[in-house]
Amino acid sequence: MVIVVRHRPDDGAAKQTLDFFAQILHEDHMLTSVADQVNENTYTVTYEREGQINQAEFDIILCEQLWHDIESNPKYNE
Template sequence: MQLTDALFNWLQIQIVWEARPNDRSARDTVLFFEEMLREDHQVTQLTKKIDQHTYVIEYEQNGEVKSQTFPRGAAEQLLKDIMAEPKYNQSFE
């Protein structure tokens, strides 16, 4: 998987997990993408920032600080899709 795709997938599922902190599948998927980013792309120190229109992921790769920007609407689409589907809106207690 390309670095940009892995970062975007991590961002989308991170947004889901933050909105649904008891969702173990979301947590496990975040951890999966973090492992992939670490092992396949030597990415560490992932952070995200949000403004009105974009998400910015800052990360370190091979000792160099880098960033990648994604449109806010695209990044939040997975959460919107999950929330719109009744079978996925159950309690995760």
């Protein structure tokens, strides 16, 4: 959802969904910080949990698929 909100900053539903997911990460999974970095082929997500900093990498094409799907649907672009 971070990607969708970055590309669609006026999309209120996307922002609400992002806020909801952020709340789940914080309350249910005890993450105290989450940051992402875009590389050539991946998104690297850095997060802190219980004082430990961890990273995970995700394929950029898969990460951006939701945004592309939304953009290609005229229903969401009126």
